[in-house]
Amino acid sequence: MGRSLRTFAAYTQPFTVKNARHATTGCPFSKRQRSQIAPTAELSEEIFSNAKPYSEVPGPKPIPILGNTWRMVPIIGQFDISEFAKVTQHFLDRYGRIVRLGGLIGRPDLLFVYDADEIERIYRREGPTPFRPSMxxxxxxxxxxxxxxxxxxxxxxxxxxxxxxxxxxxxxxxxxxxxxxxxxxxxxxxxxxxxxxxxxxxxxxxxxxxxxxxxxxxxxxxxxxxxxxxxxxxxxxxxxxxxxxxxxxxxxxxxxxxxxxxxxxxxxxxxxxxxxxxxxxxxxxxxxxxxxxxxxxxxxxxxxxxxxxxxxxxxxxxxxxxxxxxxxxxxxxxxxxxxxxxxxxxxxxxxxxxxxxxxxxxxxxxxxxxxxxxxxxxxxxxxxxxxxxxxxxxxxxxxxFRMYSTVIGNGRTLQEDDVICGYHIPKGVQVVFPTIVTGNMSQFVSDPEEFKPERWLESDGRLHPFASLPYGFGAxxxxxxxxxxxxxxxxxxxxxxxxxxxxxxxxxxxxxxxxxxxxxxxxxxxxxx
Ligand code: HEM
Structure with missing residues (x-):
């Protein structure tokens, strides 16, 4: 059945389980725990006390003194900025749906989140003055x-x-x-x-x-x-x-x-x-x-x-x-x-x-x-x-925009402690939503490697509204x-x-x-x- 292109309004509707289109099978993360927290729910003491500590979030380990910044330095570092798309994909492949890049000299930790449900939750709870670290x-x-x-x-x-x-x-x-x-x-x-x-x-x-x-x-x-x-x-x-x-x-x-x-x-x-x-x-x-x-x-x-x-x-x-x-x-x-x-x-x-x-x-x-x-x-x-x-x-x-996300990702600096993918994340951390990767993940988009404009006009198939957000979201x-x-x-x-x-x-x-x-x-x- 056809439908007109999903407009932004579709993204701003209140979350209901009925509207959510999740992968159920064939997903590399099918064994993982989905977020148990509804997008707009208050975080309770219990959720915090059950969360794993921030120090356990996986990610490349900083080396003493140089931290992780050296990884971005041309020649000695392994990550070249122009290869950012590959780097973010590598983080996902190597560490999973949440990755901490800490030890960056002169700046807060970066936390990469590759889970459209969690991204949705973070956006929807961001409050009246969201903080986008930029420029x-x-x-x-x-x-x-x-x-x-x-x-x-x-x-x-x-x-x-x-x-x-x-x-x-x-x-x-x-x-x-x-x-x-x-x-x-x-x-x-x-x-x-x-x-x-x-x-x-x-x-x-x-x-x-x-x-x-x-x-x-x-x-x-x-x-x-x-x-x-x-x-x-x-x-x-x-x-x-x-x-x-x-x-x-x-x-x-x-x-x-x-x-x-x-x-x-x-x-x-x-x-x-x-x-x-x-x-x-x-x-x-x-x-x-x-x-x-x-x-x-x-x-x-x-x-x-x-x-x-x-x-x-x-x-x-x-x-x-x-x-x-x-x-x-x-x-x-x-x-x-x-x-x-x-x-x-x-x-x-x-x-x-x-x-x-x-x-x-x-x-x-x-x-x-x-x-x-x-x-x-x-x-x-x-x-x-x-x-x-x-x-x-x-x-x-x-x-x-989905396949080749012009803006490689978006982000928010947490203004309060949060629980993301089961970890207790302290306020001040910069959360990165790498749309360049999430828009191409099979658990959020059916056959992501296929260039198929029709997917935006049809109602069948998987297409998580928060996997690819070319213009960002919210206030x-x-x-x-x-x-x-x-x-x-x-x-x-x-x-x-x-x-x-x-x-x-x-x-x-x-x-x-x-x-x-x-x-x-x-x-x-x-x-x-
Ligand atoms: C295809 C082209 C464009 C893309 C993909 C794009 C994408 C984005 C994204 C992802 C954000 C961050 C939103 C968020 O934090 O949730 C943003 C912010 C912004 N964009 Fe665009 N943009 C585009 C074109 C433009 C144009 C043409 C203008 C001006 C006429 C513009 C003006 C702005 C401004 C002023 C902000 C900052 C909003 C704020 O922080 O309150 N953008 N854009």
Missing amino acids: PCLVKYKSEVRKDFFGELPGVVGVHGEQWRRFRSKVQRPILQPQTVKKYVAPIELVTEDFIKYMENARDVNGDLPHEFDNDIHRWSLECIGRVALDTRLGCLSSDLTSNSEPQRIIDAAKFALRNVAVLELKAPYWRYVPTPLWTKYVNNMNFFVELCSKYINEALERLKTKKVTSENDLSLLERVLRSEGDPKIATVMALDLILVGIDTISMAVCSILYQAATRLKQQEKMAEEIRRVFPDPSKPINYADLDKLHYTKAFVREV RICLGRRFADLEIQILLAKLIRRYRLEYHHEPLEYAVTFMYAPDGPLRLRMIER
């Missing part, structure tokens, strides 16, 4: 280096507790309201048409896109985010940019962030103690983004003074926030946060989705048929309600997810409607830079349909 560089930048600017309203990214809750509650409604998102269909369609023209011009005689096509995808996502967060066309898709032009500087700044934040955070964290040259560049780069946002927010503010407004619907996202909050700083910080996390995520996701479409022609044809059916006249503008009818196309994207769920979905759907609808994508080079391996994406030149071929 230590940004935390230092916002809370120390530019405390003068961010003050008491530092945004949502890298911010926690009451400060996070206050800021999120100011911007969440306008950002996530479908009526706001709907207003961006036409602007994103225009940006995407320009991008497709750009691609058409960039092709060689065979129709192959250039080696640096993944950079071009970044230009498109920058242009989209500029339209959404700054109410402007940044001009990043122009082909004749001079090195000192603003769009080129934006592209360079985004590229710098993409290439270096991972290095700073994962490979060279010495900036925590001394301002290294790379750290100084990072700060200058961030200052550039702050100035950029301030400039465009001031322009929007000026426009708003003379704009005729009869209803809220006449206002853009930015204008709504400017009007309702009356403080341009809030709009600036919101724009900055959206830009900081809204470029790489979507760009890498699109690299992955287009590569999968180009190497899975049968499924691409099914998408093309559906897109043609929903949008029979390519000259007519796209409308929001019709995008919702792209069930198979959305399921294709969901399946790419801290991705703030830009509606825009991300919109941008991806419009790109696929426009591109695949007109072109068949192919790939005729060496197969690309996936690797973790910061995100998980095909590693190497994405030389897709575009053939007119």
Whole structure:
């Protein structure tokens, strides 16, 4: 029996045993104890007293003085960051469904949890101010280096507790309201048409896109985010940019962030103690983004003074926030946060989705048929309600996220002691949900090695809703997810409607830079349909 793509609502429904779809047979962990604790149950004294001690959680043993950090050091260490996907899989194979990586110099223990039931329980009990450990560089930048600017309203990214809750509650409604998102269909369609023209011009005689096509995808996502967060066309898709032009500087700044934040955070964290040259560049780069946002927010503010407004619907996202909050700083910080996390995520996701479409022609044809059916006249503008009818196309994207989780995992720092997989875990531990692995585990997903978009449209088969959560879950769920979905759907609808994508080079391996994406030149071929 068919069903429309499970929406987020399906994930937020209260837990009932009836809804849970568990493996019962054929599971490598079939002998293991499932969590005996219901997702929302209070943890009783009895549960704590029956739990095994934290010290018994399995995991790689730290060596004296160097702890476990040495394992991440290139050459001497056994785990390379770009191999993170393999490392997390190795942890599961070697130690089981819960793994402790302790002894990391200068940071709390990491606890990897490979059990979708436990992940569900942790998410559902996380309280009103979940703590997602992330972006230590940004935390230092916002809370120390530019405390003068961010003050008491530092945004949502890298911010926690009451400060996070206050800021999120100011911007969440306008950002996530479908009526706001709907207003961006036409602007994103225009940006995407320009991008497709750009691609058409960039092709060689065979129709192959250039080696640096993944950079071009970044230009498109920058242009989209500029339209959404700054109410402007940044001009990043122009082909004749001079090195000192603003769009080129934006592209360079985004590229710098993409290439270096991972290095700073994962490979060279010495900036925590001394301002290294790379750290100084990072700060200058961030200052550039702050100035950029301030400039465009001031322009929007000026426009708003003379704009005729009869209803809220006449206002853009930015204008709504400017009007309702009356403080341009809030709009600036919101724009900055959206830009900081809204470029790489979507760009890498699109690299992955287009590569999968180009190497899975049968499924691409099914998408093309559906897109043609929903949008029979390519000259007519796209409308929001019709995008919702792209069930198979959305399921294709969901399946790419399941199999090749762009964001390798999510996490929470425990704010209270907990019992996870039968162990007493102290507060302060950073729990990692490695969706890159759990989305491919047979006890949570039937035939996980099969790329099968249909699984998201059918009601049979195993598909645990917490095994693959591309946008996270709960109060801290991705703030830009509606825009991300919109941008991806419009790109696929426009591109695949007109072109068949192919790939005729060496197969690309996936690797973790910061995100998980095909590693190497994405030389897709575009053939007119
Ligand atoms: C396919 C693309 C994207 C993916 C896979 C993705 C994924 C995620 C994930 C997993 C989180 C953490 C959620 C949690 O802790 O439960 C997150 C947070 C966030 N995302 Fe996205 N994201 C994407 C695109 C975007 C875009 C385009 C924007 C901006 C327009 C954006 C803005 C944010 C923000 C602001 C947060 C922080 C929310 C908070 O901590 O309160 N994301 N995203």
